[in-house]
Amino acid sequence: MIALNMANVMEEVIGEKGLTEKEIEDLRQKIKDALSQIKNRKWSELAFLDLPEQDTEKIKEIALDIKNQAENFLLLGIGGSALGPRAILDALSPFHNLRHKPRVFIYDNVDPGTLSSILSLIDLKKTFVNVITKSGSTAETAASFMILWEEMEKILGKESTKRFIATTDPEKGNLREIVKKYGLESLDIPPGVVGRYSVLSPVGLLTAEVIGVDCKELLKGAKDVRDRCVEEELWKNPALLMAAVLYLQGTKNRRTIDVIIPYADGLKSFSQWFCQLWAESLGKLGLGLTPYPSIGTTDQHSQLQLWMEGPEDKVVIFLRIEDYGTDIKIPIVFEDMEGLNYLSGHTLSELIKAEEEATELSLARASRPNLSLDIPCIDAYHLGQLFMFFEIVTALVGFLFGINPFNQPGVEEGKNFTYGMMGKKGFDKKRQEVEEAREKKLCWTVK
Numbered sequence: 001m002i003a004l005n006m007a008n009v010m011e012e013v014i015g016e017k018g019l020t021e022k023e024i025e026d027l028r029q030k031i032k033d034a035l036s037q038i039k040n041r042k043w044s045e046l047a048f049l050d051l052p053e054q055d056t057e058k059i060k061e062i063a064l065d066i067k068n069q070a071e072n073f074l075l076l077g078i079g080g081s082a083l084g085p086r087a088i089l090d091a092l093s094p095f096h097n098l099r100h101k102p103r104v105f106i107y108d109n110v111d112p113g114t115l116s117s118i119l120s121l122i123d124l125k126k127t128f129v130n131v132i133t134k135s136g137s138t139a140e141t142a143a144s145f146m147i148l149w150e151e152m153e154k155i156l157g158k159e160s161t162k163r164f165i166a167t168t169d170p171e172k173g174n175l176r177e178i179v180k181k182y183g184l185e186s187l188d189i190p191p192g193v194v195g196r197y198s199v200l201s202p203v204g205l206l207t208a209e210v211i212g213v214d215c216k217e218l219l220k221g222a223k224d225v226r227d228r229c230v231e232e233e234l235w236k237n238p239a240l241l242m243a244a245v246l247y248l249q250g251t252k253n254r255r256t257i258d259v260i261i262p263y264a265d266g267l268k269s270f271s272q273w274f275c276q277l278w279a280e281s282l283g284k285l286g287l288g289l290t291p292y293p294s295i296g297t298t299d300q301h302s303q304l305q306l307w308m309e310g311p312e313d314k315v316v317i318f319l320r321i322e323d324y325g326t327d328i329k330i331p332i333v334f335e336d337m338e339g340l341n342y343l344s345g346h347t348l349s350e351l352i353k354a355e356e357e358a359t360e361l362s363l364a365r366a367s368r369p370n371l372s373l374d375i376p377c378i379d380a381y382h383l384g385q386l387f388m389f390f391e392i393v394t395a396l397v398g399f400l401f402g403i404n405p406f407n408q409p410g411v412e413e414g415k416n417f418t419y420g421m422m423g424k425k426g427f428d429k430k431r432q433e434v435e436e437a438r439e440k441k442l443c444w445t446v447k
C-alpha cells in the first residue's frame, strides 16, 4: 500500500514555516464534511469511486481482438481522454513500441506535423483506432477522427468501420450517434465519470489490456486505496491528511504551487496526468493550487535551485519508489579517482534513493515544506492506487475550497471563439469578436 509521510510539512520538523497539529485539528470539521460528501456520493461525478467494481469482460474481449489482429493501436483523444492512457502506457510498458506489438500511438493534439508523422509510420491496414471522447464533440478529437475515418475507408473500404472502437458516453453525443449509425464497436464511459477522473474506466483500461496489463490489477489497487481513504479518523487517513496539508499550505501560508516529483522516468506522464487533474479541478473562482510537473533526479539539476531559494510559494510532493524491479551495479573503475570511486560498488537504485532522500532533507533544512508518498513498486496494482488516491485528494481539496472540482467552465470561452473562427453555426458573433481583437492586436505588433 502507498504511504504518506508528512514530517517535512510540520512545524516540529521544519520550524515556524511548517504546520502545527492544532492547525490541522482546527480543520477537522471541514474535513469531516468533505469526507461525508465522498462517502455519501453527494455529487453524481463521484461515480469514479465505483469504477473498481465495473465489469471488465468486454474491455478484455476487445483488447484480445486488437492484440491478435493489429500491428498498431492508435488512440485519439485529448485531456482526460488521453493523459490517463499515456500514464498507464509509460509507467507499465516503457519503450513499448520498440519492444512490443501492437505499437501504441496517442494523438492528443491537432498538430499536423505529429499526425503526418504517425500516418507515415503506421500501416493503416494493420491498425485499430480507439477514439475517446466523453462528450463526443471535442473539436480536436473530432477532427482527427474525421481524418482517420476517411483514410481508413480509402484503404479498407467498408471493412474500415470494424477497425474503430469508440469510447464515449453510453447514450449521448455525436460519437454515440456515429456508433449507432455505422455499427461501431464501443465502450461506455459511465455518465457520472468526467474526463480527468476517467482513467480507471474503459478510457484507460483498454490501453492497459492492449499493452498486456491486467486491468483488474489496476482496479484492485484503486479499490484497496479507496477503502483505506474513507477512514473517518483524520490522523489515520492519508488522503484526508494530504488534502488538509496542501489546502492549509495553499490558503494560510500562500504556498499555492504544488510540485510533483516522481523519482522514476516511467511516472513522467503520471505527473502530466496529475497536473490536469489538479489544475482543471481546483482552479476556479479565483481559488486553486497550481500543479508543477517535475522528475527526479533530472530536475534537481534544473529546478531545485528555485525551490530551495526562490519564492516561498511551493510545496514539493515526492513520489519515492521502494523497489525498481531491476538494478544495475556501478562498476569498480577509475579506482584511483577519489571524485568518482565512492560510487563504485553501489547500485543505481541506491543512488536514486539517496538523492531523493537528500533532496527532501535539504528542502526541509531550508524550511521548504515537502511531503512524500512511498510507493512499493511501479506495477498495475500500485499505479491503480496512485490514480484513485490523487483523484480522492483532488475532490477533497475541491470540497475544502468550496468549489465544484468536476466542471471546467473556464475553457468554454476559448472553445466558442474557435467555433466562431472555424465557422460553426451559431457562433458568428464570436467570429466578429475575434476579428475586432485581431485589429487591436495589430497596433501592438513589433516587427
Ligand code: PA5
Residues within 6 Å of the ligand: 078, 079, 080, 081, 132, 133, 134, 135, 136, 137, 138, 141, 194, 195, 196, 197, 280, 408
Ligand atoms: O476533464 C475533463 O472533463 C476534460 O479535460 C476532458 O477530458 C477533455 O476536455 C476532453 O473531453 P472529451 O472526453 O469530452 O473529448
